[in-house]
Amino acid sequence: MRLARPAIGVIDLGSNSIKALVACRRDDGRLEAIEQRTIDARISAGISHAHPVLSDAGMRAGVEAVVELADMVKAHHPLDIAVVATSAVRDAANGATFAARVTAATGLPLRILSGDEEAQSIGRGLLCDPALADWQSFHVFDLGGGSLECLSFENRRLTRAGSLPLGCVRLSERLIADPAQPLTADEESAVRAFVRDALTAAGIAFPAPLAPAVFCGGTVTTSRSIVAEARNISLAETNPRVTTELLAAILKKLGRMPLDERREVPGLPERRADVMPTALATVLALADYAGFTAFQHSFYNLRWGIADGLLPT
Incomplete structure (x- = not known):
């Protein structure tokens, strides 16, 4: 075609x-x-x-x-x-x-x-999101299996772009003894402490007044998908403003389950079930560190930024 x-x-x-x-x-x-x-x-x-x-x-x-x-x-x-x-x-x-x-x-x-090219492309992709057209200063995060990208915009200009080795696959392999078992309190604490220490060591700060935050990537997409299935609505009908309270509730539910039960949760892709508790703990650790109580979710990330750079204007 x-x-x-x-x-x-x-x-x-x-x-x-x-x-x-x-x-x-x-x-x-x-x-x-x-x-x-x-x-x-x-x-x-x-x-x-x-x-x-x-x-x-x-x-x-x-x-x-x-x-x-x-x-x-x-x-x-x-x-x-x-x-x-x-x-x-x-x-x-x-x-x-x-x-x-x-x-x-x-x-x-x-x-x-x-890592810098990845973060820069994610930032460019976020600026393509029509839902963020009126946003001027904000932070952006994208959590993958290998890394966490951290970006900041002021007056829609990228002022910080960094990549940290805090991906959910990486941290699960390092900190979770058996992903087939429920997440223990000690394991969740270990993930949160590891993320906090890494952010501190990288010198990533969020000075007051705290700008709003955007999250893209599979963790928040999956969280919205779980909500959509539970409410029998489409993903698009769920609220793109995702609170840390909601993420904590999903982590509490999934963390209590062994992997076999997690794989049966509607909206949670089977291939993500093993790392989803770690991913949620990572997002919540970031929120605690910075003081965020909610994230605006966006589907616009790296591939949108690559496309924007290649398409003629």
Whole structure:
């Protein structure tokens, strides 16, 4: 199918999932999604090791997912297709080997983003969100399997962009003894302390008056999905303003469950069930550290920023 407007395809290889976006630019300059798709293909197992490597199984699953998504994107005949990878591939000793396998299977070069490039692209993507069009100064966070991106905007100009190794897969491997069991109080405390110490060591501060905060990424998306299923409404009908009270309630519920029960929770993807308690504890630790009581949720993140940079204005 050829499109009336020039389009760009972006495939984003995250630690937990691999996502594709085909987007075009409207007459008013805003980006519009033509098609989007996500495949849960965790490639980041072992990311917490001192010398992380991608497993053969993880690389195979990743390549298969990229091939499937590339076929979907190519069907739209975009001007270009950008394939980018983040923390899991960036930190792995065999990341270049995996990139070569992706290119061999798809004919598309894979670009491994630095932490700064990842954060900058997330920031650019957030500015594409029409719900944030009137926001001037705010903080942005994106939690993945390998890293937590922390950004700040003043007068819609990016003033801080940093990446910390606080992803939910990384911290689960490091701090959770058995993810098949309920989360213990000691484990939750360990996650919260680790996040707090990392933020302190990185010198990340949130001076008063505290600007509002935006969160993108799978943790808050999944939290809204759980709420949607419980209320029998669509995800779009849930409130994009997600309170820490709500996140704490979801953590309390999921944390008491063994993994087999978590996998049956409506709205919680089976492949995320093992790391979701750690992810929620990480978000709540960040909120406690900074003093946030709620986050505005946005679906606009890295792949939107890549698309915005490649589409003609």
